[in-house]
Amino acid sequence: MVNTKVNLCGxxxxxxxxxxxxxxxxxxEFAELYDINCLGTFSxxxxxxxxxxxxPTPRIAECERGMINAVGLQNPGVEKxxxxxxxxxAKCFSKPVMAxxxxxxxxxxxxxxxxxxxxxxxxxxxxxxSCPNVHxxxxxxxxxxxxxxxxxKAVKAVTTKPVIIKLSPNVTDIVSIAxxxxxxxxxxxxxxxxxLGMRIDLKTKKPVIANKMGGFSGPAIKPVxxxxxxxxxxxxxxxxxxxxxxETAEDVIEYIMAGATAVEVGAANLVDPYASFEIxxxxxxxxxxxxxxxxxxxKGCAHNG
Amino acid sequence: xxxxxxxxxCNKPLTKDVYEMKLEGDxxxxxxxxxxxxxxxxxxxxRRPISICDYDDKTITIIYKVVGHGTADMTTLGEGEKIxxxxxxGNGFDTSKCNGKAVLIGxxxxxxxxYNLCKKLLAEGKDVTVILGFNNKDEIFYEDEFKALGxxxxxSTVDGSYGTKGFVTDxxxxxxxxxxxxxxxxxxxxxxxxxxxxSGQYSFEERMGCGFGACMGxxxxxxxGNKRICRDGPVLEREEIIW
Numbered sequence: 001m002v003n004t005k006v007n008l009c010g011x012x013x014x015x016x017x018x019x020x021x022x023x024x025x026x027x028x029e030f031a032e033l034y035d036i037n038c039l040g041t042f043s044x045x046x047x048x049x050x051x052x053x054x055x056p057t058p059r060i061a062e063c064e065r066g067m068i069n070a071v072g073l074q075n076p077g078v079e080k081x082x083x084x085x086x087x088x089x090a091k092c093f094s095k096p097v098m099a100x101x102x103x104x105x106x107x108x109x110x111x112x113x114x115x116x117x118x119x120x121x122x123x124x125x126x127x128x129x130s131c132p133n134v135h136x137x138x139x140x141x142x143x144x145x146x147x148x149x150x151x152x153k154a155v156k157a158v159t160t161k162p163v164i165i166k167l168s169p170n171v172t173d174i175v176s177i178a179x180x181x182x183x184x185x186x187x188x189x190x191x192x193x194x195x196l197g198m199r200i201d202l203k204t205k206k207p208v209i210a211n212k213m214g215g216f217s218g219p220a221i222k223p224v225x226x227x228x229x230x231x232x233x234x235x236x237x238x239x240x241x242x243x244x245x246x247e248t249a250e251d252v253i254e255y256i257m258a259g260a261t262a263v264e265v266g267a268a269n270l271v272d273p274y275a276s277f278e279i280x281x282x283x284x285x286x287x288x289x290x291x292x293x294x295x296x297x298x299k300g301c302a303h304n305g
Numbered sequence: 306x307x308x309x310x311x312x313x314x315c316n317k318p319l320t321k322d323v324y325e326m327k328l329e330g331d332x333x334x335x336x337x338x339x340x341x342x343x344x345x346x347x348x349x350x351x352r353r354p355i356s357i358c359d360y361d362d363k364t365i366t367i368i369y370k371v372v373g374h375g376t377a378d379m380t381t382l383g384e385g386e387k388i389x390x391x392x393x394x395g396n397g398f399d400t401s402k403c404n405g406k407a408v409l410i411g412x413x414x415x416x417x418x419x420y421n422l423c424k425k426l427l428a429e430g431k432d433v434t435v436i437l438g439f440n441n442k443d444e445i446f447y448e449d450e451f452k453a454l455g456x457x458x459x460x461s462t463v464d465g466s467y468g469t470k471g472f473v474t475d476x477x478x479x480x481x482x483x484x485x486x487x488x489x490x491x492x493x494x495x496x497x498x499x500x501x502x503x504s505g506q507y508s509f510e511e512r513m514g515c516g517f518g519a520c521m522g523x524x525x526x527x528x529x530g531n532k533r534i535c536r537d538g539p540v541l542e543r544e545e546i547i548w
Contacts (some may be wrong), residue, residue: 023519030519054521239402272345
């Protein structure tokens with residue numbers, strides 16, 4: 001028998017597979033297809049202080065081995081997430097859930113995280129620092145070590161649960177940003193968020209997406225994710241969640257070998273609603289195939305190579 | 306919704322770039338006319354959402370137009386091949402809202418979902434008139450199929466090469482009806498919205514990520530709040546639409 005259990009910031013997961021925020025809603029659509037309690041956990045739809053409709057449509061463009069999205073953080077706002085979504089989720093998911101939080105000002109992050117931290121169902125706070133800072137000239141918080149650290153400190157000051165900072169890959173030095181978050185008190189790092197991308201329609205001669213640019217995800221970005229997890233996990237002493245293009249149990253193992261403690265599955269859930277279920281089902285066999293008895297034995301093993 | 310592999314039992318052109326494909330497999334998740342399926346094609350990342358034209362207890366008929374590389378690839382699939390399909394997506398048309406004379410208005414590739422809807426309304430004993438709008442005579446499909454169901458059928462062509470010259474609204478303006486159902490391009494919707502005198506249902510199209518409500522890629526604002534075209538739609542009631 002193989003052991004798929006991992007420990008993420010003090011909470012044991014049955015397996016390291018975590019559907020990523022924005023690709024799994026609040027779980028119900030998938031709970032109609034399979035028992036989502038098979039998941040390690042999942043990161044729910046990015047939540048903000050106030051309700052957001054998001055960007056105009058079209059919000060989606062297809063790419064070679066991937067997609068671009070510019071949904072723009074559509075969500076009902078933290079009050080409704082707590083009063084409506086979490087009680088509904090409780091009916092189909094009994095494990096601690098990861099609360100994904102976004103903001104456009106430091107105070108917004110702190111406000112939303114403080115509220116969600118008090119919810120019993122929430123096991124971790126995953127803080128998305130890829131949003132533009134409205135008080136900082138629109139630059140994303142995640143593109144400077146100082147701004148990312150400032151968000152981390154503000155959230156840590158008002159919460160008790162593990163705080164995982166989700167980093168943007170659209171930076172020149174991911175390691176310095178990860179280290180700044182760790183020094184500011186982050187309990188974990190997750191990466192990578194989507195790569196900034198764009199497509200143009202040859203017939204209309206215009207960008208496909210109304211927002212012009214969007215986040216590129218899917219299997220095409222996996223090598224970037226693996227590389228960044230490899231770099232960051234060697235530089236910090238807190239758990240790293242790897243993501244970017246995960247479609248198979250082999251991909252999960254590759255991320256763990258790069259140094260990830262757990263692995264998020266994103267766009268694959270949208271193309272194949274059973275993707276996360278299948279990965280979890282296949283993981284023990286793939287572990288056996290590569291002679292892996294315990295995932296912790298291979299964590300970061302590529303660092304020695 | 307269910308996911309399964311379906312057998313292709315027929316895939317043939319109806320016009321120069323419009324094809325009819327028949328699939329064999331589980332249809333138990335289809336609950337209403339106007340729902341759609343989402344097809345995975347080899348070599349393409351996202352699925353292709355295509356409306357259901359007709360179905361019975363073991364087959365589904367879809368009609369698709371070649372508009373890009375994915376749909377062009379679909380035309381090469383042959384009898385006996387299998388395709389990965391998410392089936393029974395979206396809300397579909399609600400026929401219970403229609404009491405009295407129904408008019409069904411399909412424009413171009415908006416025609417297919419009208420077919421099973423027409424069948425269902427006739428089976429409910431309702432009086433059904435169908436208006437099919439195309440650009441020209443060569444693009445017309447399914448006129449005979451609708452007639453065979455027993456509906457009154459009008460065809461309009463923009464260039465006047467067949468039927469009424471002009472748009473579906475040039476037929477609609479002279480009809481008496483109590484309720485309408487429509488699917489087609491946005492300019493057609495706007496023209497209908499201007500002259501329609503009753504309640505009705507519009508079936509919308511939007512670029513989708515997942516097709517089952519997870520990604521929020523196809524959201525729209527309505528008078529009843531935000532809706533996902535793929536999950537809460539594609540059919541919206543006239544009264545809730547914000548144009």
